[in-house]
Amino acid sequence: xxxxDQPTEMTATEGAIVQINCTYQTSGFNxxxxxxxxxxxxxxxLSYNVLDGLEEKGRFSSFLSRSKGYxxxxxxxxxxxxxxxxxxxxxxxxxxxxxxxxTKLIIKP
Amino acid sequence: ETGVTQTPRHLVMGMTNKKSLKCExxxxxxxxxxxxxxxxxxxxxxxVYNFKEQTENNSVPSRFSPECPNSSHLFLHLHxxxxxxxxxxxxxxxxxxxxxANVLTFGAGSRxxxx
Numbered sequence: 001x002x003x004x005d006q007p008t009e010m011t012a013t014e015g016a017i018v019q020i021n022c023t024y025q026t027s028g029f030n031x032x033x034x035x036x037x038x039x040x041x042x043x044x045x046l047s048y049n050v051l052d053g054l055e056e057k058g059r060f061s062s063f064l065s066r067s068k069g070y071x072x073x074x075x076x077x078x079x080x081x082x083x084x085x086x087x088x089x090x091x092x093x094x095x096x097x098x099x100x101x102x103t104k105l106i107i108k109p
Numbered sequence: 110e111t112g113v114t115q116t117p118r119h120l121v122m123g124m125t126n127k128k129s130l131k132c133e134x135x136x137x138x139x140x141x142x143x144x145x146x147x148x149x150x151x152x153x154x155x156x157v158y159n160f161k162e163q164t165e166n167n168s169v170p171s172r173f174s175p176e177c178p179n180s181s182h183l184f185l186h187l188h189x190x191x192x193x194x195x196x197x198x199x200x201x202x203x204x205x206x207x208x209x210a211n212v213l214t215f216g217a218g219s220r221x222x223x224x
Contacts (some may be wrong), residue, residue, distance in 0.1 A: 004151065042216055042217045044215070089152075091211075097210075
């Protein structure tokens with residue numbers, strides 16, 4: 001079967017750096033997405049990786065290794081507003097999106 | 110209005126009621142989706158519409174009935190639901206293309222409670 005694994009919950013301190021990992025086993029690969037979802041709000045798109053390597057967008061970066069079935073989302077200079085759930089999703093060979101259950105990130109002062 | 114708008118934001122219904130969820134997208138996208146989001150579970154794709162035609166129905170019970178009258182509007186009609194159907198129902202849209210990332214834009218969701 002197809003599977004996306006990510007930690008259920010993580011805690012980090014304001015101003016620090018946190019890395020949220022995502023491992024996947026899917027039938028084929030056509031891109032990996034990260035979305036951010038604040039409580040009670042819509043998930044919003046953060047990043048898309050289809051080739052190996054690091055994509056940087058301001059304080060957020062996303063890394064992909066297709067050979068290892070692995071990605072991470074790196075958040076730097078954490079702010080309280082970064083408290084949210086982070087969803088990893090992989091598009092498989094049929095262009096279906098397979099979702100992880102999300103990682104709830106708690107930022108403490 | 111911009112983005113994807115869902116109404117109502119909250120809905121409480123009995124098992125014998127009939128209600129509908131509404132979604133509207135103002136992005137000119139050609140595909141719309143219904144997802145179910147339950148606590149600590151992955152998003153579950155329920156229905157997909159491309160250019161108003163339903164292209165996917167992921168074994169969803171018939172008590173959920175989608176309707177897509179045009180490329181901007183999507184409804185989810187609900188009847189004789191079960192308590193386990195209580196969840197957040199998310200609508201999304203995207204511009205489907207063969208070469209693009211096809212990023213989803215989500216609405217804020219309709220929180221459904223079935224008593």
